[in-house]
Amino acid sequence: MEHAWLGPPIDARPLFRPEHAALYATLRDLTPAEWGREVVPGWSVHDLAAHLLGDYLGRIPGRRERRAPAPDEPLEAFIHRINQEWVDSHRQRGSVALVEAIDQAAPEVADHFETRDPFRPALGVSWAGAVPAPGWLDAAREFTEYWAHRQQIRHVIGQRTDPQPRPFSVVLDTFMRALPHTLRDVVAPAGTQLRLSATGPAGSTWTVTAVGRGRWSLAEPPVAEPDTIVTIDPETAWRLCVRSVEPDTALARARVDGDHDLAAAALRIVSIVY
Numbered sequence: 001m002e003h004a005w006l007g008p009p010i011d012a013r014p015l016f017r018p019e020h021a022a023l024y025a026t027l028r029d030l031t032p033a034e035w036g037r038e039v040v041p042g043w044s045v046h047d048l049a050a051h052l053l054g055d056y057l058g059r060i061p062g063r064r065e066r067r068a069p070a071p072d073e074p075l076e077a078f079i080h081r082i083n084q085e086w087v088d089s090h091r092q093r094g095s096v097a098l099v100e101a102i103d104q105a106a107p108e109v110a111d112h113f114e115t116r117d118p119f120r121p122a123l124g125v126s127w128a129g130a131v132p133a134p135g136w137l138d139a140a141r142e143f144t145e146y147w148a149h150r151q152q153i154r155h156v157i158g159q160r161t162d163p164q165p166r167p168f169s170v171v172l173d174t175f176m177r178a179l180p181h182t183l184r185d186v187v188a189p190a191g192t193q194l195r196l197s198a199t200g201p202a203g204s205t206w207t208v209t210a211v212g213r214g215r216w217s218l219a220e221p222p223v224a225e226p227d228t229i230v231t232i233d234p235e236t237a238w239r240l241c242v243r244s245v246e247p248d249t250a251l252a253r254a255r256v257d258g259d260h261d262l263a264a265a266a267l268r269i270v271s272i273v274y
């Protein structure tokens with residue numbers, strides 16, 4: 001299989017509608033002051049909601065203009081630029097209208113992913129090194145976008161990360177598909193294995209194996225005693241992948257058994273366009 005190195009498929013499709021319901025409930029209950037709180041540098045909760053609307057519309061065929069990078073414009077710079085332009089264009093839109101627009105778009109997004117072939121080539125997932133990506137990874141990546149932004153809003157209004165294990169586990173599983181790409185510049189003997197475990201109800205274990213010529217895979221059978229074991233709490237894990245926790249901090253919080261340098265390389269993982 002062309003994308004076997006990414007590991008077994010993830011089915012995030014049943015989670016889009018519950019995630020939207022949770023997002024809608026969060027946005028609906030915000031106070032005017034909370035709408036104005038800064039979530040990330042330069043973006044308020046209102047700005048992040050506008051960004052989410054743009055994400056929704058961008059996945060509905062015909063609902064948002066397709067644009068291409070300028071000549072010689074890196075992908076990351078292009079994505080950040082068009083996201084900022086979209087947010088800027090919606091700064092004067094009222095919060096009620098914004099929530100209504102999100103609520104109207106969400107079912108169409110769910111329909112889109114629920115009816116699409118999960119194995120058909122889809123939008124690339126650059127942080128996983130899959131361009132194009134299989135449809136299941138594209139859908140799972142899109143789900144993580146919605147979930148992670150909702151957590152950012154929760155945090156800024158004084159709530160903790162939503163502990164529901166099923167969506168949290170899918171987010172972690174999706175983010176960890178970046179491990180082979182993260183280790184692409186690490187040269188190790190074929191068969192070298194690193195096991196990364198996230199603790200708790202939402203946690204799981206991922207084993208990435210060197211398969212030669214600088215390539216790593218999540219598809220190889222795990223051995224009983226891998227060369228390196230990294231154990232980390234799920235909150236640090238997901239926040240590391242979106243860079244709200246830095247790799248050095250994550251490494252300090254993790255337990256490492258084995259090759260410390262290999263563990264440090266794995267914890268440079270990033271699962272967003274950064």
